[in-house]
Amino acid sequence: xxxxxxxxxxxxxxxxxxxxxxxxxxxxxxxxxxxxxxxxxxxxxxxxxxxxxxxxxxxxxxxxxxxxxxxxxxxxxxxxxxxxxxxxxxxxxxxxxxxxxxxxxxxxxxxxxxxxxxxxxxxxxxxxxxxxxxxxxxxxxxxxxxxxxxxxxxxxxxxxxxxxxxxxxxxxxxxxxxxxxxxxxxxxxxxxxxxxxxxxxxxxxxxxxxxxxxxxxxxxxxxx
Numbered sequence: 001x002x003x004x005x006x007x008x009x010x011x012x013x014x015x016x017x018x019x020x021x022x023x024x025x026x027x028x029x030x031x032x033x034x035x036x037x038x039x040x041x042x043x044x045x046x047x048x049x050x051x052x053x054x055x056x057x058x059x060x061x062x063x064x065x066x067x068x069x070x071x072x073x074x075x076x077x078x079x080x081x082x083x084x085x086x087x088x089x090x091x092x093x094x095x096x097x098x099x100x101x102x103x104x105x106x107x108x109x110x111x112x113x114x115x116x117x118x119x120x121x122x123x124x125x126x127x128x129x130x131x132x133x134x135x136x137x138x139x140x141x142x143x144x145x146x147x148x149x150x151x152x153x154x155x156x157x158x159x160x161x162x163x164x165x166x167x168x169x170x171x172x173x174x175x176x177x178x179x180x181x182x183x184x185x186x187x188x189x190x191x192x193x194x195x196x197x198x199x200x201x202x203x204x205x206x207x208x209x210x211x212x213x214x215x216x217x218x219x220x221x222x223x224x
Contacts, residue, residue: 150191
């Protein structure tokens, strides 16, 4: 099937959910992204800074670029002038660097805090206790050039739906808990980025507002 047909198929499944589709275009050529753009997609996710920086000037200006991969602090400066949303903010040091580079670019950059919800140790992210401590210590208050608009989580890579559902549900519950607290102005938690090609319907059922879908749109990846 073509990219346009894949998107049409996906949108039928999306009908009952109020959820943003972020098309994960990592490893895919500019022509494929343009095809998805022509089919109506405006939000694209990349997980490598170099690839993002290469593609951005070659494509329409109204594309909203999402950084969805693990972001190193020394690479933030390259995407700060144009990035729409950084999903995987997994340390406070990274948050401080984003704030610094956003200040230089004279922008306020929206971010999501990545919370470690999976059973696998390989996944990145804050623990819930860390986030609660940072709020209590008023650590976020000094960061004037970022806005934390929600949370992001990656479920365990397993066929067991009950585990995945519990992890997504737990993240939604944690965001609800945070929203009962007195939060600083730059924490306005509305977005939940969870769910990928294999589990986005489950994620939506558990409250996701944003799913990151790649292979279901663009087909299998070539990682050579």
